[in-house]
Amino acid sequence: MNPSVTVRGLTKRYGRTVVLDGLDLDFGRGVTGLLGPNGAGKTTLLRGLATTLAFDRGRVRALGLDPADREQRTRLRRRLGYLPQDPGFYPHFTLVELVDYMAILKEMTDRRARHREVRRVLEEVGLSDRATTKVRKLSGGMKRRLALAQALIGEPDLLILDEPTAGLDPGQRLRFRALISRLGESRTVLLSTHQTEDVAALCERVIVLSQGRAVFQGSPGQLAGAAAGQVWICQDPPEGSALFWRAADGRYRTVGPRPRGGTPADPTIEDGYLLLLGEPARAAA
Numbered sequence: 204m205n206p207s208v209t210v211r212g213l214t215k216r217y218g219r220t221v222v223l224d225g226l227d228l229d230f231g232r233g234v235t236g237l238l239g240p241n242g243a244g245k246t247t248l249l250r251g252l253a254t255t256l257a258f259d260r261g262r263v264r265a266l267g268l269d270p271a272d273r274e275q276r277t278r279l280r281r282r283l284g285y286l287p288q289d290p291g292f293y294p295h296f297t298l299v300e301l302v303d304y305m306a307i308l309k310e311m312t313d314r315r316a317r318h319r320e321v322r323r324v325l326e327e328v329g330l331s332d333r334a335t336t337k338v339r340k341l342s343g344g345m346k347r348r349l350a351l352a353q354a355l356i357g358e359p360d361l362l363i364l365d366e367p368t369a370g371l372d373p374g375q376r377l378r379f380r381a382l383i384s385r386l387g388e389s390r391t392v393l394l395s396t397h398q399t400e401d402v403a404a405l406c407e408r409v410i411v412l413s414q415g416r417a418v419f420q421g422s423p424g425q426l427a428g429a430a431a432g433q434v435w436i437c438q439d440p441p442e443g444s445a446l447f448w449r450a451a452d453g454r455y456r457t458v459g460p461r462p463r464g465g466t467p468a469d470p471t472i473e474d475g476y477l478l479l480l481g482e483p484a485r486a487a488a
């Protein structure tokens with residue numbers, strides 16, 4: 204892999220709280236998923252890579268550019284699209300006005316080309332029929348789609364998406380997955396999510412962040428493989444396991460040491476993730 208983004212020793216503190224703790228990462232073209240528990244530092248990392256926040260220490264190279272250098276940061280901004288966790292759009296703008304305004308901020312000065320681009324990105328996210336609706340009248344899922352639309356302006360080489368599928372209905376989630384995987388064919392896409400299904404469906408690479416460090420970097424298959432031989436199905440609630448749940452077929456699923464009467468099951472990404480973060484041990488404590 205020839206990485207489009209390289210991160211070395213990245214550190215960010217808020218007061219005494221260390222949020223990113225000497226983070227090292229590499230990822231390249233295609234879709235990379237960023238998983239991690241609440242507060243792991245995902246949004247902080249994405250904000251930094253999107254150049255809206257300065258890190259305290261460490262080095263980033265994105266598309267061959269150094270965001271710590273003012274001139275290179277401007278060049279990088281021209282080539283990146285960012286979907287923030289909470290975009291906070293102007294509520295009284297219509298969708299078309301808002302996306303047009305974002306396109307102006309992205310230095311699209313040719314009016315006709317800009318209007319074409321605004322129509323294109325609204326079409327991409329299925330919001331063309333809402334073009335003249337005011338932002339404040341959108342549902343949560345529609346606002347998410349609008350947030351993706353503005354990130355797509357100008358066909359950026361690097362897309363940084365903070366929980367792009369949060370709040371989407373199943374049909375839209377599928378549509379988003381198709382769009383994001385298509386974008387990943389020719390660009391570098393980094394997306395954070397709490398949905399392991401999204402990672403399985405979309406990502407060729409996954410990074411797990413915990414307490415500001417990357418505790419896993421590899422393929423989704425490798426993450427699932429980390430739980431091989433540690434996932435069990437039982438007919439009855441497993442004795443001695445603190446973390447188990449009843450599946451739809453009425454049997455019990457557990458991750459960790461083999462419970463009495465447990466038969467092995469195929470591990471999923473979620474199993475690998477839970478084990479990696481020590482969730483079974485935490486539940487037992």
Ligand SMILES: Nc1ncnc2c1ncn2[C@@H]1O[C@H](COP(=O)(O)OP(=O)(O)OP(=O)(O)O)[C@@H](O)[C@H]1O
Nearest residue numbers: 217220222239240241242243244245246247248288
């Ligand atoms: N502006 C800020 N000032 C102070 N602390 C902050 C600020 N932004 C984030 N934090 C803290 O930094 C830590 C990491 O937050 P961050 O939003 O990056 O986590 P996250 O992995 O994206 O979490 P989530 O999955 O809940 O979105 C948290 O402890 C959070 O409270």
